[in-house]
Amino acid sequence: MTPSTFSPALPGPSLRTGGPRGRQALESWVRDMRVLAQPDRIVWIDGSEAERQRITDEMVRAGSLIPLDPELRPGSHLARSDPDDVARVEDRTFICAEREADAGPTNNWRDPAAMREELGARFAGAMRGRTMYVVPFSMGPLGGAISQLGVQVTDSPYVVLSTRIMTRMGAAALAAIGPDTEWVPAAHTVGMPLVADDGAALPDVPWPSNAVKIIAHFPETREIWSYGSGYGGNALLAKKCFALRIASVMAREEGWLAEHMLLLRLTSPAGRTHHIAAAFPSACGKTNFAMLTPSRPGWKVETIGDDIAWLRPGEDGRLWAINPEAGFFGVAPGTGETTNPTAMATMRSNTIFTNVALTPEGDVWWEGRTPEPPAELTDWRGLPWTPASGRPAAHPNARFTSPADQCPTISSDWDTLDGVPIDAIVFGGRRASNVPLVSEAADWTDGVFMGATIASEQTAAAEGPVGELRFDPFAMLPFCGYDMADHWAHWLEIGGRLGRHAPRVFRVNWFRKDDEGRYVWPGFGDNIRVLDWIVRRLEHEVGAAVSPIGLLPRRHDLDLAGLDLSDAAVRTMLTLDPRGWRSEARRIEQHFGRFDGNLPAPLARRLRKLQHDLADYA
Numbered sequence: 100m101t102p103s104t105f106s107p108a109l110p111g112p113s114l115r116t117g118g119p120r121g122r123q124a125l126e127s128w129v130r131d132m133r134v135l136a137q138p139d140r141i142v143w144i145d146g147s148e149a150e151r152q153r154i155t156d157e158m159v160r161a162g163s164l165i166p167l168d169p170e171l172r173p174g175s176h177l178a179r180s181d182p183d184d185v186a187r188v189e190d191r192t193f194i195c196a197e198r199e200a201d202a203g204p205t206n207n208w209r210d211p212a213a214m215r216e217e218l219g220a221r222f223a224g225a226m227r228g229r230t231m232y233v234v235p236f237s238m239g240p241l242g243g244a245i246s247q248l249g250v251q252v253t254d255s256p257y258v259v260l261s262t263r264i265m266t267r268m269g270a271a272a273l274a275a276i277g278p279d280t281e282w283v284p285a286a287h288t289v290g291m292p293l294v295a296d297d298g299a300a301l302p303d304v305p306w307p308s309n310a311v312k313i314i315a316h317f318p319e320t321r322e323i324w325s326y327g328s329g330y331g332g333n334a335l336l337a338k339k340c341f342a343l344r345i346a347s348v349m350a351r352e353e354g355w356l357a358e359h360m361l362l363l364r365l366t367s368p369a370g371r372t373h374h375i376a377a378a379f380p381s382a383c384g385k386t387n388f389a390m391l392t393p394s395r396p397g398w399k400v401e402t403i404g405d406d407i408a409w410l411r412p413g414e415d416g417r418l419w420a421i422n423p424e425a426g427f428f429g430v431a432p433g434t435g436e437t438t439n440p441t442a443m444a445t446m447r448s449n450t451i452f453t454n455v456a457l458t459p460e461g462d463v464w465w466e467g468r469t470p471e472p473p474a475e476l477t478d479w480r481g482l483p484w485t486p487a488s489g490r491p492a493a494h495p496n497a498r499f500t501s502p503a504d505q506c507p508t509i510s511s512d513w514d515t516l517d518g519v520p521i522d523a524i525v526f527g528g529r530r531a532s533n534v535p536l537v538s539e540a541a542d543w544t545d546g547v548f549m550g551a552t553i554a555s556e557q558t559a560a561a562e563g564p565v566g567e568l569r570f571d572p573f574a575m576l577p578f579c580g581y582d583m584a585d586h587w588a589h590w591l592e593i594g595g596r597l598g599r600h601a602p603r604v605f606r607v608n609w610f611r612k613d614d615e616g617r618y619v620w621p622g623f624g625d626n627i628r629v630l631d632w633i634v635r636r637l638e639h640e641v642g643a644a645v646s647p648i649g650l651l652p653r654r655h656d657l658d659l660a661g662l663d664l665s666d667a668a669v670r671t672m673l674t675l676d677p678r679g680w681r682s683e684a685r686r687i688e689q690h691f692g693r694f695d696g697n698l699p700a701p702l703a704r705r706l707r708k709l710q711h712d713l714a715d716y717a
């Protein structure tokens with residue numbers, strides 16, 4: 100049997116798209132999954148507290164969750180993953196569109212029929228001896244205008260408990276599936292059955308997974324199939340697989356956007372309120388930005404989302420955004436009382452920590468949590484650790500999973516049905532050189548150009564070479580479910596529809612380094628100084644210098660009071676280095692060259708203008 104439960108898309112120019120609809124389709128899919136994966140039992144998840152308690156107790160007994168000290172970390176647990184299952188696996192993530200061209204040059208494409216066959220073989224018997232949980236969930240508040248329903252089947256109780264935090268999971272989501280309601284099917288197995296083909300029992304481990312991993316998406320039929328991993332975006336299928344890869348395809352067809360963006364509401368000392376959406380690549384500071392504690396008086400930041408935004412043009416012509424998630428799956432290392440006290444408060448309780456270190460008192464620790472490490476710890480792999488060990492105590496991609504409503508700065512309307520109207524869009528990345536602290540796009544096309552040309556030094560959020568510079572357009576390189584160049588065209592089209600209501604667009608870089616490799620900009624709470632300039636730009640209260648790469652603040656435009664910054668450092672952050680940018684423009688030309696024939700003409704023109712303007716810029 101192959102996992103082709105739904106009518107396959109028709110080949111040819113008018114592909115049939117859309118997922119399954121209704122309860123009957125759900126029940127027959129669950130039956131098919133049972134026949135295929137052969138679990139011992141099926142549990143329909145209702146989302147109740149009793150259910151959470153029961154699954155938690157089972158996991159603690161199995162050694163898969165370690166309870167933390169009830170005083171220090173109430174209701175919280177530590178999970179240690181398999182050391183080979185610690186981050187997203189981009190080279191094992193596939194877009195199985197009917198036509199290869201629809202996946203575009205930046206995605207791994209697989210023929211859908213061939214992938215169905217492979218998945219059918221892998222999933223066959225994969226859940227033997229385990230429980231298959233059926234997990235209904237809503238992305239976005241139930242009943243919201245662009246909320247979407249999904250159902251994940253999984254043999255991982257860790258995924259169930261995490262999805263309970265990250266989404267609106269359970270009976271209400273199931274009840275929302277009416278006779279004709281579309282829902283996204285997401286099939287997941289860790290790929291480690293407890294019964295061999297010959298019937299012999301196989302041993303279980305605290306973190307089951309498989310050396311072979313496959314994260315597959317079928318955009319036309321809105322299906323997700325994930326095999327072999329229990330970690331993060333590989334396994335919490337509601338998150339990247341659904342809310343970004345599949346949702347981006349839906350959004351393109353239906354005229355909205357699914358983006359890798361945080362959302363925040365900012366109130367200025369004058370009492371004016373603005374909403375900001377910001378795209379940064381993985382582990383580049385979205386959570387910290389969304390929870391920013393302003394270092395300047397009078398400012399207030401309220402958190403709406405830290406990772407994913409769904410945005411749509413509203414009836415008033417403006418761009419409205421929701422956070423489709425209900426929790427944070429945040430990077431632990433680098434998060435501490437000085438850098439992000441709001442995140443620290445959010446994870447005070449009811450949190451699942453994964454791959455952090457354990458203190459002798461039963462609390463958690465990671466690099467950056469306190470200035471000095473404790474004298475002894477148990478590291479993320481369960482081994483004794485001291486500061487002399489010479490290796491990180493926490494995995495660099497260790498994460499906390501906490502409910503959004505535990506965040507002390509959560510906005511009172513973070514879960515309103517319609518979302519919030521966006522005033523400014525910010526693009527960022529990790530750039531040791533070239534990209535200035537902040538610049539503003541001249542217009543929407545220039546803003547799309549900024550988004551399309553984000554480059555960033557790679558982080559531990561994905562398997563791969565950490566520190567290597569790569570283009571990560573719109574911070575969506577690993578998350579766009581269709582051709583990236585079509586994504587840019589879609590952005591240009593949305594801008595056309597928004598017209599004069601379009602948000603203004605900015606680019607920031609907190610990660611500029613000096614010759615000794617130290618960060619030039621203090622970052623974190625001081626990023627409010629950049630938001631201050633952005634808000635004054637929105638309010639037409641401050642000027643800017645025109646440059647080939649956008650509008651730049653002049654030194655006196657920025658509030659730098661009280662910062663210990665040398666003149667050279669300020670100049671580095673605020674001025675354009677023509678030589679650096681001429682080579683940047685060459686890299687952009689190569690980057691655009693990958694999309695041959697499909698690059699939107701306005702972006703090609705924008706690049707030529709950049710090259711022309713830089714040619715005689717001294």
Ligand code: GTP
Nearest residue numbers: 381382383384385386387430432433560609622623
């Ligand atoms: P994903 O969840 O992977 O999509 O990442 P994210 O963008 O939400 O990343 P997060 O905010 O968790 O930041 C990850 C790392 O960036 C942490 O180690 C932070 O310490 C660091 N970071 C965040 N903001 C700043 C900043 O302003 N300056 C510097 N130097 N580092 C920062």
Ligand code: SPV
Nearest residue numbers: 187331332338339381560
């Ligand atoms: C990211 O890598 O951008 C994340 C973490 O937000 S994961 O959910 O694992 O993709």
Ligand code: MN
Nearest residue numbers: 359381382406
């Ligand atoms: Mn992310």
